[in-house]
Amino acid sequence: MQKTIHYPGRRTADAGRKKKKMGRVIIIEDRCKGCGFCIANCPRQVLSVSTAFNKKGYHPPEVVQPAECVNCHFCEILCPDFAIYSIDADDFGG
Numbered sequence: 473m474q475k476t477i478h479y480p481g482r483r484t485a486d487a488g489r490k491k492k493k494m495g496r497v498i499i500i501e502d503r504c505k506g507c508g509f510c511i512a513n514c515p516r517q518v519l520s521v522s523t524a525f526n527k528k529g530y531h532p533p534e535v536v537q538p539a540e541c542v543n544c545h546f547c548e549i550l551c552p553d554f555a556i557y558s559i560d561a562d563d564f565g566g
Contacts, residue, residue, distance in 0.1 A: 494561035495543025497535050503555035506530030510547035510556050516540040519547065 497518060504526055511519045511533050518541045522534040533556065535541075541558060548557040 493542050494539075495541040495558040496538065496561050497541055497547065497556065497558050499532055499535070500555045501526045501532040502528070503553045504528075504530055504532035505553055505555075506532060507552065508533075509550040509552070513550055514547060515544060516542060 501522075505528060506521075506526075508521065511521060516537070518535060518537050519533040520536040521531050523531070524534075526532050541561075543558050543560055545558055548554070
């Protein structure tokens with residue numbers, strides 16, 4: 473039987489807790505054709521249909537719950553026009 477070795481180390485108050493991954497959604501409104509794939513399939517319901525029109529005459533999505541984005545990149549995977557993407561909130565400075 474093998475013996476388990478425990479190495480001494482510093483344990484912090486939040487050892488075992490994972491930092492919540494946050495993201496920021498960027499929408500390129502003039503590329504959007506208003507298909508709604510990103511809105512319908514967002515797992516955290518971050519997006520909604522905008523009341524404004526873009527240059528093509530479509531209603532692009534808008535971010536309604538920015539604090540809920542976990543940077544899963546699902547919106548950018550689904551977008552046929554490459555009109556939306558997400559970045560790590562730490563990279564953006566927020």
